[in-house]
């Protein structure tokens with residue numbers, strides 16, 4: 001840790017929350033350099049849906065390396081890329097009646113968001129984009145401009161004149177239908193909000209505090225987009241790739257986004273890989289108009305293709321829902337047992353949050369969990385939400401062990417504060 005403190009910029013964050021040196025990992029366990037075992041309810045912020053060092057993917061990666069398979073290829077055609085695209089088409093798109101073109105962008109999520117925003121503006125020839133309260137889309141200039149939380153944004157002094165924020169589902173509480181509010185703003189040309197080229201939406205706001213949009217709300221947003229000729233971008237970077245129990249988080253709602261961004265768990269193994277998917281007729285890119293050196297992470301193509309095998313039938317999906325129910329029941333139980341938390345349980349599939357108040361309690365609980373060898377992260381504007389993103393491949397036994405640690409840690413924190 002001394003080297004990290006001496007050499008790494010102040011911008012580092014997770015090494016502050018988890019101040020040990022990690023060495024190895026397996027499925028839902030991390031091990032530090034002293035051999036201590038931690039349960040991972042964080043999974044690389046949603047990057048390790050298929051667990052750490054997934055055996056099936058590891059084998060494919062090792063074989064590929066042994067064979068001297070192409071590693072870097074810009075956007076050249078390769079066997080690994082072709083295999084991934086074929087599987088994406090056959091296992092994911094066709095059964096869902098989707099017909100998307102695939103754009104490989106730079107390796108990280110924000111690269112996909114940047115490309116999606118640029119494409120939408122090019123198509124509609126309008127500068128405005130609508131984003132939502134508590135939305136998080138990354139931290140390069142374009143994606144930061146559609147990110148709501150001021151902590152990440154305000155001191156960057158960026159130009160956000162091309163973005164309007166409107167209220168997400170539930171922003172004013174259960175009784176206010178924000179679709180009606182949004183519609184009014186967009187239909188009234190004296191509201192001050194310009195018709196945008198696109199709306200960018202997370203179906204479950206991950207960083208923003210596990211705010212879940214209802215299917216009805218998503219359909220309402222889609223209807224506005226269709227009526228007013230606005231593109232609908234679903235940012236599925238955090239809650240796509242199975243996190244909600246479906247491969248795409250929007251599947252349950254029946255919404256058919258024009259553009260989708262995927263990253264994080266898309267490559268399965270924690271390798272960087274991002275894509276933008278869009279309806280065929282939106283592919284107005286000219287060759288090379290949006291490039292980047294690292295659009296061809298072929299090793300990630302190999303693991304991403306392997307990850308898609310989980311989706312050949314619905315057994316994985318069923319398992320995710322089953323584990324989600326265990327998680328939800330336990331969190332509801334904790335909420336009932338500890339009224340002092342003023343808790344609210346949020347989530348669906350296998351992405352959950354426990355919002356507590358006052359917010360400092362969340363920080364204390366996360367710290368105590370770490371002390372008891374459970375790793376989890378906070379979310380929400382005030383870091384008031386304890387976020388649960390365990391690998392989807394976690395065993396029931398480890399899930400229960402982690403939840404026991406959570407409960408014990410809450411108990412300790414509440415006792416201490418009495």
Ligand SMILES: Cc1ncc(COP(=O)(O)O)c(C=O)c1O
Pocket residue numbers: 045108109110111113136137138139202206207235236237238239263264
């Ligand atoms: C919904 C969403 N979009 C975009 C991003 C940005 O991805 P990255 O950090 O890989 O740039 C994130 C990261 O947490 C995210 O949750």
